Amino acid sequence: MTATEKSVKEIYDEGILEIQKIFGSIKSTRKQRDAAKQTLKDLTAMLLAYTIKKVEDRTALLSGLIVELNQVIESVRIKPPYTGTVDGLTKIANKALGLLSQEKKKLI
Amino acid sequence: MKNKITIVILAMLLVVGCAQIPTQQFVQYKKAFNELNKVQEDILLDFDQALKKQKEVSEDDENIGPSSPYPDTLQGLKTSATEPDVIEVRRLAMLTINRYNDVLTKLVEGKSIEDVKTTTEGLVKTIGKFVEIAEGAGVPGIGSAINAAKILAGKFEELRLRKEFKKAVREGVPAVYAILDFVKEDLSDHYTARFTIAQSERLLIVEEITNNVINLNILFSNHSIPPDTANIQGIKVIEKDINSHLKPVSGELNQDEYPYKLEYGTGNIPAYTILIDLQVTQIVSEIESLSKKYNQNVTQVNSIGSVLIQDAKLIEKTKIALNTLVNALDKPLDIGVIAEEILDTAFNVKREFEAFRAAQ
Numbered sequence: 059m060t061a062t063e064k065s066v067k068e069i070y071d072e073g074i075l076e077i078q079k080i081f082g083s084i085k086s087t088r089k090q091r092d093a094a095k096q097t098l099k100d101l102t103a104m105l106l107a108y109t110i111k112k113v114e115d116r117t118a119l120l121s122g123l124i125v126e127l128n129q130v131i132e133s134v135r136i137k138p139p140y141t142g143t144v145d146g147l148t149k150i151a152n153k154a155l156g157l158l159s160q161e162k163k164k165l166i
Numbered sequence: 167m168k169n170k171i172t173i174v175i176l177a178m179l180l181v182v183g184c185a186q187i188p189t190q191q192f193v194q195y196k197k198a199f200n201e202l203n204k205v206q207e208d209i210l211l212d213f214d215q216a217l218k219k220q221k222e223v224s225e226d227d228e229n230i231g232p233s234s235p236y237p238d239t240l241q242g243l244k245t246s247a248t249e250p251d252v253i254e255v256r257r258l259a260m261l262t263i264n265r266y267n268d269v270l271t272k273l274v275e276g277k278s279i280e281d282v283k284t285t286t287e288g289l290v291k292t293i294g295k296f297v298e299i300a301e302g303a304g305v306p307g308i309g310s311a312i313n314a315a316k317i318l319a320g321k322f323e324e325l326r327l328r329k330e331f332k333k334a335v336r337e338g339v340p341a342v343y344a345i346l347d348f349v350k351e352d353l354s355d356h357y358t359a360r361f362t363i364a365q366s367e368r369l370l371i372v373e374e375i376t377n378n379v380i381n382l383n384i385l386f387s388n389h390s391i392p393p394d395t396a397n398i399q400g401i402k403v404i405e406k407d408i409n410s411h412l413k414p415v416s417g418e419l420n421q422d423e424y425p426y427k428l429e430y431g432t433g434n435i436p437a438y439t440i441l442i443d444l445q446v447t448q449i450v451s452e453i454e455s456l457s458k459k460y461n462q463n464v465t466q467v468n469s470i471g472s473v474l475i476q477d478a479k480l481i482e483k484t485k486i487a488l489n490t491l492v493n494a495l496d497k498p499l500d501i502g503v504i505a506e507e508i509l510d511t512a513f514n515v516k517r518e519f520e521a522f523r524a525a526q
Contacts, residue, residue: 074365081373083420084380091373099223102366106220108360113217116348117255123341123348124255127262130338135330136272137281138323144285151292158299 066108073101173487186324187274188494188516193486194266197270202480203495206260206349209477213352215255218358234443256352259345267337273331279323285317287312307524317514332495339492343485351479353474364467370417371460375453379408379426387431389438397442401428407450414464 080086081095184249188195277290382404409425430438 061212070362072496075370077369078372078418081369081376084376084383085420086376087342091377092320095370095373098366098369100360103223104246105362106223106359106442107364109355110217110220113352113355116351117252120255120259120345120348123345124262127266127338127341127345128332130261130268130341131266133337134269136269138278138326141204142276144289148285148289148292150430151289151296155292155299158296162299166279 063108064106070101070105076128077101171231187276187328188491189274189486191494192270192274192493195484195491196271198480198484198487199263199267202477202484203260203264205477205480207472209356210253210256211255211354212473213356213359213381216356216363217252218364220359224368228301256349259349261343263342266334266342270331270334270338273327273334276324276327278327279320279482282321282323283316286315290315299318313514332423335492335495339488342488344486346485352480353481354480357474358472359468363412363469364463368463369461375412375415375460376419378453378456379451382408382427382428382446382453384430385442385446385449386424388435389431389442390433390435391430392438397440398438399446401430404428404446404450408453410453415457415460457467 077094080090086094115149287386291308294312386401405426405428412419412424412426
């Protein structure tokens with residue numbers, strides 16, 4: 059837990075404790091209750107905003123990692139790089155084979 | 167010459183013999199990841215809900231007075247349009263790991279080995295025919311030569327796949343690891359978001375409860391003991407009822423006040439009537455329903471907490487499996503299995519060469 063995180067949580071916890079006391083008592087006045095309701099709203103918004111900021115900061119880093127992993131995926135050669143060359147060689151050899159057969163027939 | 171060929175074949179096979187992928191460790195990692203991926207989908211949906219609620223809370227707070235249906239500055243419009251979707255990026259991260267795993271699976275399956283064998287067979291066959299036409303006679307033992315070439319080509323492809331797998335794991339694992347760490351860090355914030363929203367709702371429930379108790383007290387203290395108690399609930403029965411309904415909430419109620427005591431008022435005030443009794447029944451029923459809502463709230467937070475803890479465990483399990491896979495890349499593999507495989511393949515190649523030589 060970072061220092062900022064700790065202080066945000068401490069402010070929140072202290073405030074909640076006071077609100078809990080006001081809401082939990084039948085002796086609290088309407089004014090006290092209204093003030094506690096607004097404070098609860100503010101504290102909730104503060105902690106949520108702080109939390110969401112952390113999540114959003116991580117989102118940017120995650121996007122970078124997605125790009126990085128995609129680059130690795132693209133660089134992986136699933137198909138052997140030389141089968142194309144061998145196939146090419148076979149085609150050339152087959153052509154040469156045809157020519158050789160023709161030449162041989164002519165000689166005979 | 168014969169011995170030289172055998173030594174060369176064995177030396178080549180010793181090199182390609184190490185071409186093994188730690189399949190077992192990969193399967194374990196993939197299983198762990200798939201398990202995590204299934205759970206993660208639901209977790210992300212809940213996270214999405216929590217984030218939406220968070221936005222509602224913030225907007226509620228900002229929208230004091232009449233609101234505008236669009237931002238009042240271009241900057242405001244731009245920010246909301248280009249903001250990366252938190253959930254979408256997380257889903258994409260999991261999908262990318264899935265794609266990465268698929269690529270590794272293809273390397274593990276080694277389907278390309280058969281392709282290489284077929285291509286090699288085609289080339290050697292053509293060369294054989296070439297010689298056959300040039301010499302005017304068939305090449306003796308060409309079938310054996312083709313088989314030997316196929317075995318070797320297959321083994322070399324295995325080596326290439328192993329190298330490719332090792333490279334893909336070494337280059338991809340740091341990113342997968344970091345993504346999993348971020349996903350784990352998210353869990354803590356996911357819980358905080360859920361907890362904060364639930365805590366606010368729970369405290370408002372407590373406020374409503376005590377407010378109802380105040381109203382109940384007012385009703386009783388503003389009325390004196392009814393002269394006729396027929397068809398009217400006993401005050402002690404109501405007192406017992408509300409205290410029993412509020413037992414689960416008692417930890418949050420002022421300990422000097424709970425259990426609550428109800429008392430009729432005294433002095434020159436109207437007497438308690440059936441009409442008042444109906445209002446009391448309504449309030450008691452409202453207290454009962456609020457107490458149930460309170461229990462649901464507590465159960466919900468505890469449940470999501472358990473789910474998130476389980477998910478954190480799954481992430482750790484996946485990371486361990488990933489670590490085992492990485493370690494297996496450098497570990498000397500089962501030498502017995504390798505030796506057996508080398509000898510087996512060497513024997514096959516040698517046999518094909520012998521058959522080829524015999525046919526010459």
